[in-house]
Amino acid sequence: MLKQFVTDISPTTGCLIKTEILQPRFFPDLKSQRILTKYGPLSVPPSGSSHAMGHFNFPAPAPCTGCVVTQYTFNIEYADGSYANANTGTYLHHAVFLNLGRQMPTCSATDQPEFTFASGNERTVVSLSLNGTRKAGYSIQKTDIFYVTAELMSDAAAARDVIITVDWEFIPSVPSDFQHLKPLWLSADGPCLSLGGEIPVPANQTAFTVAMDPAWKSTVAGEVVVAQAHAHDGAEEVRTLRNGKVACTHKVRYGEKPGYVTPGDHSDHGGGGEGGGHHHGRRSLGRRDADIPRVSSLSTCTNLGRMEVGDLWSVQADYNIVKHKPMGGEGHLEPVMGISLLYVAEDPK
Template sequence: MAFYERSRSRGNIFYLSITVAFIVTLLTLWLGLLSYTTPFPAAPPHQEPVAADDDSHHESADIQNPENLIQLQPQFFTDLGSKRVQIKYGPFTVPGSGTNNGMKDFVDEKATKPCDDCLITYMRAGLQYPDGANANANTGMWLHHVVLLDTAVPDTVCPKDRKGRPVPNRFFASGNERTAMDLSGASTIQTGYFLSAQSQVVVTLELMNQMAEAREAVLTVEYEFIPSPIPKSFKHAKSIWLDIGGYCGNSEASVPNDTSTFDFNMQPGWKVPDGWEENLLVFLGGHLHDGGTHLEAMKSGGIFCDSAATYGANDDFIDGTGEKMAHISNMSLCHKATTLKAGDELSVKAYYDKTAHPMMVDADASLEPVMGIAILYAAQSEGGN
């Protein structure tokens, strides 16, 4: 079986990342390259690609310019020469619904980077067809999930897997809700994820096609970033992955048959390690599957964020295959929710209600497994570059 494909009907985010991690790490070594919820300014809407003004801030050698990259208008920290780009990955051929329920994993081990030695302040994933039309539930094509990995940085919560293999850092993730990860809170927080020149970005994704025939889809990711030199006042954000399957475990959980409401709790939680300086948790985004109502994030047993699911906020998230089922379109976000220090224990708890929200069903009439994931960003003391 090719390692890009899977014999199951859907995937395991963590273990797919591990497989990729191991292969990419070996290649990297061989090549010698390793030297919470409060009112908040809304993130800007998803932009259609438009060319940047000719008088925009200076170009820099650390800005990537491949054919699959489109320059957009930056929204934040424009006085610092910020840049916004959309990168297209693919196209990927997704099998028809009769093959593995129309699901398939894909990996881009040498994905195009937005920049080198830059501070990423905003990320958002999307899905299109090759002609540029939006792909979503209304047309039967899903961005089931996507995870971006940084090979130059060990994963914060799971630096090595159970076999001792290194795990690259999971610095961005999205489901079909396509949450905008605005780390800076619309320019109110001086922080972002630092992407070094040594970093290789790996994209792992799973797409789902509800139509009978195979079709192509293109992953898009919008990035906004501050290019080098980065002011010292801007802190590097550390990404933290919390998962009901455990921080080094399987991301999926089977749906119980004997109850309409149920929940899954992350066990054990992740303890903030010794030496961690107290810092601000600047952003949290949650991810659930259909049937999910909300995701609680806890610090040492106390809830600091409750990320609630909204269904069918627009027509893109209404099933177009005949049943008109509403799917998760938004997860509420938490900004500046709490601080973290050494010894704190973080965990998440996912809540589901089959009666309130129908769940996804496979071709054999079984209910799809569910997830409960949060990705957090904590501002570190280190800044600039």
């Protein structure tokens, strides 16, 4: 696994180009801190090349060490600092912080690193401390080594420089009464992500469900504090299941803010199609394309109750790609995902 991340980027700083200080919101008595880290610039290819998807892997320093992360939020911006989203043709397809210092507990077959912090374009605010109401978070030790794997997508005609940002809030110590939350990654692609988490759209189907099957048989006992989800455009609902029963329904909402709408009449959308230049004339026959709402949020559940060793946990995602326009142009639909990322406070051993 490590091999695929070997790059010429500095292993100590990676793509980290800037850190800004922000005002912390939780646990002021514990001298909490909040920073915005910026990674880049990442050159996202123009629409029409490699399905307009930029793939990036780079080492990233931990936001803090000997600390507890209590909340995080991913975002993207352009190199000039301006907001980047669907309204200007750029998407945070997804970004994940992998921790090479810990193993993914849901995959026993290989030494997959833990998938620790993650987001898609929905940019969910992940509050591990439940907005400061619970003494919980992700504690980072010296042995934790982070890499970022990210996919950024563009429907612009030219390559664009994009910066991934993460807003981190943390306590700069590990208080003894704080619980470490273990991330557990459930994917419709199965526990070891044989397809890298991405599932091709089933042929000739417009409404379908992708499901993690078989479920993961838990090796962990504790309390499930947060369940966060990720899916692609076209998704209607993601469900986290415990022993076949719904433990969390993650509602997928579209276009709730102007940034999450692709404007119609794009001269360039649908690039990355089958490549035949002969298709191009057809598009300019005066058909006005409607605005396209994109996934703008997936709801999160908190305090889901217990997880016992031997419980079966899985995830399902319903898609309807007629109701919600999926990613990808004519002739090529982007694969879909169904992810539930649980954060579990393990019982003391």
